Amino acid sequence: MTKIYQLEFGRKQTGVEDLNLEVEEGQIFGLVGPNGSGKTTTLKLLLGLVFPTSGTGEVLGFPIGHPAYKERIGFLPEGPYFYDHLNAVELLRFYGGLFGLGGKELDRRVQELLELVGMWDRRHIRVRNYSRGMLQRVGVAQALINDPDLIFLDEPTSGLDPLGAMQIREVITRIRDQGKTVFLCSHLLKEMEPLCDNIAILNRGRVVQSGTVDELLxxxxxMYMLRAHTVPQEVVESLRSFATEVRTWDSEIEATFADQKLAAQALEAVVEAGGTVRELSPYRRSLEEVFIDAVGGEAQ
Ligand SMILES: Nc1ncnc2c1ncn2[C@@H]1O[C@H](COP(=O)(O)OP(=O)(O)OP(=O)(O)O)[C@@H](O)[C@H]1O
Ligand SMILES: [Mg+2]
Structure with a gap:
């Protein structure tokens, strides 16, 4: 799909270009990219909130925008806005009502969801008095009210403290473990790396890398990586002769080796010389490195 926004005076702005994505059922799919790279545009296209300039897509087997899938999906928008005179219970009852839910069943569901996002004890507070984190938590509960098969979350942990962010990540994992599909947008790479099964990196409206997290990283x-500190300079120099790469900063050293044998040899040399080993492990890139490589200096 391609989405070109028409601005005033005939100017145009690319939202996404030749976007080609496939998300399998039952996985957590992460769309990552810098600000303005087209993450929210992608979500809005899939939700049928904006229309593609060209191309097509399918959600749960229906063409994008088709009413048939809308009752089977949930959505947490970026910076959600809710009626601020409602409390958490009223708000969720309202959204449940939109899906035709009511009565005892809805009551049960509301309590279950508010407990899930850690808002049950604070259920009587009105939205207008919410902190950023409370808004986000209730937003996630709202997105789950219809027990959707597929849930779209735009920056779900934005504005949350570390504990709150962790709770939301646990909720997301739990949803996936129930067999549901989660489509997530975020630029918090450290958070996406352990959470997602598959990731696509967007830059300037285009997918520049995609695959399973293991593939990407x-x-x-x-190859092995050795991290150590306070290693004498001459030992660092000797490592350079058989390492693939050696990086040093302050008193830290990080070296990669082509195989386990060379890594073991380096380990011995470091220990022998009185250096302190921090880590020896199979070499894996961080999502941050992959991202910077893919996006380079040309992020918007
Ligand atoms: N309604 C709109 N009208 C015109 N341009 C738009 C509109 N919505 C988005 N854009 C433009 O499309 C591009 C992609 O924006 P989008 O909101 O999809 O990015 P994003 O990846 O979600 O960014 P962020 O991380 O900041 O949320 C940006 O250049 C943006 O200015
Ligand atoms: Mg966005």
Missing amino acids: AGPQG
């Missing part, structure tokens, strides 16, 4: 086969 795998280093060359068999």
